Amino acid sequence: MTFDLKTALKYIILFLTGVGVLYLAFRGQDLGKIWLEIKTANYFWVITSAFAVWIAHVLRALRWQMLYQSIHYKVSFWNAYHAVMIGYLANLALPRFGEIGRCSVIHKAEKVPMFASIGTVITERLFDVLVLFLTGLAMLIFQYDIVSDFLYDTIYLNIAKKINTLNYWWLVGIGIVVLLLIVSAIYFLRQKFSKKFLRIFVSLRQGFGSYSKLRQKRLFLIYTLLIWVFYSLSMYFAFSSIQATSGLHFNAAFTAIVFSGFAMAAPVQGGIGVFHWMVAQSLVLYGISFKDGLAYSTIIHSSQVLLILILGSLSLFLILTKKESK
Incomplete structure (x- = not known):
């Protein structure tokens, strides 16, 4: 009961943090004009x-x-797809819970060991992080004159200010304590649950090794690149939904996807608040007012959340009815 209460409080705090960022982003803005832009948007785009x-x-x-x-588990496309959509649906309620949730769906539907699934999810996420990093690097190289001032004034100076106020001895002490706790936890698990710990380790290693055993590595990399291309296209298509952003080119979508990628990494349900602020800030770099950027980010975030709510719920319904029929 105590654990459940602590967990609930943690997610409530994270949600309220997102709402707080959302409030700060919209504070002082003309909400009537923002709503008018959203209401009159071109919904085809x-x-x-x-x-x-x-x-x-x-x-x-x-x-x-x-x-x-690649690790010899026959998982059907539809079960993989439903698991992905259910995972996104779970992330709207509990940040980062979706990764465990989709592994659980595959475990129940296809009898794949949980930790093998977790290993595959971590593997694909590492490739996503790599693409995001390379995309961010490309943004810095090819659009340095546009993003340099923002990165220096908004990011670097704020981080430097916070670092200067830190007590480094506290950081060293916390680092030592965390390291000792990790070593103690591993030792305890190996002593008390040695066989179970070994099975978990073997399953995780199997999942981590899934990419190295791929026969079609090139196709895997093509899929990875296409995922981010379509994310960028979604940003670009949405530019035409309102007049203020309709003149933006693909380079602006390229920058917006980098900013939104870091925003979605924040441990907040659905990136609420952080996504809106980051995307709006990215469009300011291209001469779009922060108000219009907020209208744009609200439209694209709401459309994606609605997509997940509809298709994620449908996938959950189909998985549950399929299980009952079996």
Whole structure:
């Protein structure tokens, strides 16, 4: 009961943090004008943007299925797809819970060991982080004159200010304590649950090794690149939904996807608040007012959340009814 209460409080705090960031982003803005832009948006382009995101989800399921095949688990495409959509649905409620949730779906539907699935998820996430890092690096190289001032004034100076106020001895002490706790936990697990710990380690290693055993590594990398291309296209298509952003080119979508990628890494349900602020800030670099950037980010975030709510719920319904029929 205590653990449940602590867990609930943690997620409530994270949710309230996201709401707080959302409030700070919209504070002082003309909400009436923002709502008018949203209400009069061209929803053909909003739907087109959401469709591009859905294609990225389909590609993610295909890529994940490849990792299972490499370690000799026959996971059907539809179970992989439903698991991905249910995972995104779970992330709207509990941040980072979706990764465990989709592994659980595959475990129940295909009898794949949980930790083998977790290993494959971590593997594909590492490739996503690599692409995000390379995309960010490309943004710095090719659009340095546009993003340099923002990175220096907003990011570097704030971080430097916080670092200067830190007590380094506290950091060293915390680092030593964390290291000791990790070593103690590993030792305790190996002593008390040696056989179970070994099975977990073997399953994780199997999942981690899934990429190295792929026969079609090039196809896996193509899927990975296409996922991020369609994410960028979703940003680009949505530019045409409102007048203020309709003149932006693909380079602005390229920058927006980098900013939104870091925003979605924040441990907040659905990236609420952080996504809006980061995307709006990215468009300011291209001469778009922060108000119009907020209208744009609200439209694209809401369309993606609605997509997940509809398709994620449908996938959950199909998985549950399939289980009951069996």
